[in-house]
Amino acid sequence: xxxxxxxxxxxxxxxxxxxxxxxxxxxxxxxxxxxxxxxxxxxxxxxxxxxxxxxxxxxxxxxxxxxxxxxxxxxxxxxxxxxxxxxxxxxxxxxxxxxxxxxxxxxxxxxxxxxxxxxxxxxxxxxxxxxxxxxxxxxxxxxxxxxxxxxxxxxxxxxxxxxxxxxxxxxxxxxxxxxxxxxxxxxxxxxxxxxxxxxxxxxxxxxxxxxxxxxxxxxxxxxxxxxxxxxxxxxxxxxxxxxxxxxxxxxxxxxxxxxxxxxxxxxxxxxxxxxxxxxxxxxxxxxxxxxxxxxxxxxxxxxxxxxxx
Numbered sequence: 346x347x348x349x350x351x352x353x354x355x356x357x358x359x360x361x362x363x364x365x366x367x368x369x370x371x372x373x374x375x376x377x378x379x380x381x382x383x384x385x386x387x388x389x390x391x392x393x394x395x396x397x398x399x400x401x402x403x404x405x406x407x408x409x410x411x412x413x414x415x416x417x418x419x420x421x422x423x424x425x426x427x428x429x430x431x432x433x434x435x436x437x438x439x440x441x442x443x444x445x446x447x448x449x450x451x452x453x454x455x456x457x458x459x460x461x462x463x464x465x466x467x468x469x470x471x472x473x474x475x476x477x478x479x480x481x482x483x484x485x486x487x488x489x490x491x492x493x494x495x496x497x498x499x500x501x502x503x504x505x506x507x508x509x510x511x512x513x514x515x516x517x518x519x520x521x522x523x524x525x526x527x528x529x530x531x532x533x534x535x536x537x538x539x540x541x542x543x544x545x546x547x548x549x550x551x552x553x554x555x556x557x558x559x560x561x562x563x564x565x566x567x568x569x570x571x572x573x574x575x576x577x578x579x580x581x582x583x584x585x586x587x588x589x590x591x592x593x594x595x596x597x598x599x600x601x602x603x604x605x606x607x608x609x610x611x612x613x614x615x616x617x618x619x620x621x622x623x624x625x626x627x628x629x630x631x632x633x634x635x636x637x638x639x640x641x642x643x644x645x646x647x648x649x650x651x652x653x654x
Contacts, residue, residue: 346643347559347574348389348397351593353378353607354628355600357401357421362623365413367592374626374638375592384632386640387592391416393645395572396564398422398589400461402436402600405445411452418568421449422495422558424461425487427479428471431512435601443486450490457567460491460538461558464499464604465525468513473525481532488536493563495556496529497544498522502606512603519547526551543584559586570647590643594628597621 350356356364367373368389377383397419399407404421423446426433436442450458462483465476484494498517501509517525523546530540530553541556542548548555557563561572574587596613598605608614617629625631632638 346393346395346645347564347587347589348394349559349589349591349593350397350399351591352400353591353593353595354598355401355403356593356628357399357404357407359597359599359618360621360623360628361406361410363621363625363628365410366623367626368413368417370626372626373592373628374632375590376594376627376630378595382636384627384636384638386626386638387590388640388643393643395570395645395647396420396568398559400424400558402433402602403442403445404449405437405441408445408448408452418564420457420459420563420567421453422459422461423449424463425483426462427476427483431470432466432604433600433602435599443483446487447490455489455491456563458491459558459563460487460494461496462494462529463497464544465496465517465522466499466509466514466604467517468515470513473521476525477528477532480529484533484536484538487538491538494529494533494538494540495558496526496540496542496553497556498546499604500545500606504606504609505604508603514604519550522546523551526553545583555585557585557587559589561587568647572646574646590641592628594630597629 350364371390372386372388375385375387394417397417399419399421402424404423425442446458462480501516526542526546533540541554543556561574565572577586577588580586595607596609597617598608599614599618601611620629
């Protein structure tokens with residue numbers, strides 16, 4: 346089992362105490378996003394968890410506590426974008442986050458800190474030229490501290506379209522996406538960083554490889570076991586990620602990203618965060634008599650893959 350922590354919220358920044366407590370207890374509980382009363386119990390034994398994939402924009406709470414993850418293979422996807430507070434309203438200054446990136450890389454190695462430049466969006470402020478210049482600067486500063494950059498362009502979901510319209514964010518034509526992606530690829534290559542991309546982009550025309558944020562190839566390199574896992578059918582068609590179990594909760598992230606699809610609103614996230622208890626098996630929630638709890642039968646893929654050697 347690969348554990349995703351989490352597409353739905355920034356666990357490393359806001360809920361790392363909860364996560365470490367869940368590892369210590371050996372299990373967590375997760376509500377079904379489509380059925381609130383349906384709760385899954387997930388075992389978190391090192392014998393079951395093949396790798397933990399963290400998603401974050403501010404993982405400084407992890408530094409100094411990485412030893413508590415020692416029984417588990419893991420890597421960290423660290424998003425650093427070039428936006429100001431109009432797009433990302435509740436993040437520390439970028440220089441501080443860049444320093445955190447470098448410190449993490451020094452501790453666990455550049456292979457295990459993956460840079461995400463996502464999503465690319467365009468308006469009058471954030472133009473193509475702006476992005477290319479900003480990306481080149483970030484790539485120079487991260488040279489030697491990461492080996493990969495995962496790239497994506499904004500999807501104007503109905504949930505965020507009104508907000509994006511208000512900020513002047515527009516659809517990006519295919520030709521422009523392809524041109525920008527290829528330029529990102531070339532810029533990063535000069536700094537020793539491999540760019541791959543996912544989402545609404547023609548990768549063949551852009552001339553760059555598909556991204557796997559949940560990446561069995563990287564997991565194989567980190568763990569020393571060989572994994573060839575199936576695509577996650579629960580993700581969109583243009584996502585190449587392999588199957589994982591996400592233990593986060595929607596509407597609980599306070600990073601303040603205006604393009605975010607995981608929150609209804611910041612107010613909703615603040616209300617849900619009031620229920621946060623680092624000792625609860627559920628994130629920002631408590632069990633009630635109305636909940637139906639069932640244990641998911643999960644296993645390591647490690648044993649099966651060992652047969653390939």
